[in-house]
Amino acid sequence: MVGTAIAGGMQAYGQYKEGSATNKYYKGVANAQEEQGRIEYARGEKQSELIQDSAKITGMKQNTEEAQVAAQQRATMVANGIDLSSVTSADLASETMSKGRFDELAIRYNADINSWNTMEDAKYKKWAQYTQASQSRATGKNALSAGKTKAFTTLLSTAASMAGGAMLAGAGGGGAGTMAQAGKSGYGAGTPSGVFNTGKMSVFLK
Numbered sequence: 001m002v003g004t005a006i007a008g009g010m011q012a013y014g015q016y017k018e019g020s021a022t023n024k025y026y027k028g029v030a031n032a033q034e035e036q037g038r039i040e041y042a043r044g045e046k047q048s049e050l051i052q053d054s055a056k057i058t059g060m061k062q063n064t065e066e067a068q069v070a071a072q073q074r075a076t077m078v079a080n081g082i083d084l085s086s087v088t089s090a091d092l093a094s095e096t097m098s099k100g101r102f103d104e105l106a107i108r109y110n111a112d113i114n115s116w117n118t119m120e121d122a123k124y125k126k127w128a129q130y131t132q133a134s135q136s137r138a139t140g141k142n143a144l145s146a147g148k149t150k151a152f153t154t155l156l157s158t159a160a161s162m163a164g165g166a167m168l169a170g171a172g173g174g175g176a177g178t179m180a181q182a183g184k185s186g187y188g189a190g191t192p193s194g195v196f197n198t199g200k201m202s203v204f205l206k
Contacts, residue, residue: 019147044122
């Protein structure tokens with residue numbers, strides 16, 4: 001019985017520790033996944049900022065080139081004797097400015113679209129990592145719960161086995177006492193095949 005108790009206790013402890021270790025492992029996995037999600041989001045924010053900064057630089061370059069083109073146009077018109085206040089020169093300058101403005105708007109639009117796509121991708125990656133982390137934590141909790149259940153079941157089984165052994169031991173002791181008393185009282189003396197006659201009933205020993 002002592003051996004059964006020790007073996008059952010060790011088995012139950014091992015089952016609990018196994019569930020606890022598995023839960024700890026998946027907690028670590030979940031923490032790593034959440035950290036990866038934060039990194040992905042921070043990377044997206046930085047990329048979005050770089051896209052906007054690059055668009056600003058490109059826009060400034062575009063404005064500079066536009067101004068250079070306008071200056072060259074004015075210089076060419078002056079060299080050709082064209083009045084800068086004339087309708088032709090004004091139309092030419094307006095067309096150049098409109099084209100430059102359109103290019104600037106296109107640069108800003110593309111930057112905004114790329115920035116938005118980058119942030120949406122970062123948000124999705126963060127969400128995916130957090131979802132996996134949640135699943136990992138649930139797996140760990142289930143493993144811990146399963147370990148506790150197995151340990152509890154083992155303890156119950158061990159206790160039942162010990163109780164059954166105690167009952168069998170008690171029954172065996174009672175039978176021996178009965179036989180001893182029968183021998184002392186003289187019942188069954190000289191009865192063949194171990195048959196005890198008690199009135200109309202017979203008791204067969206096995």
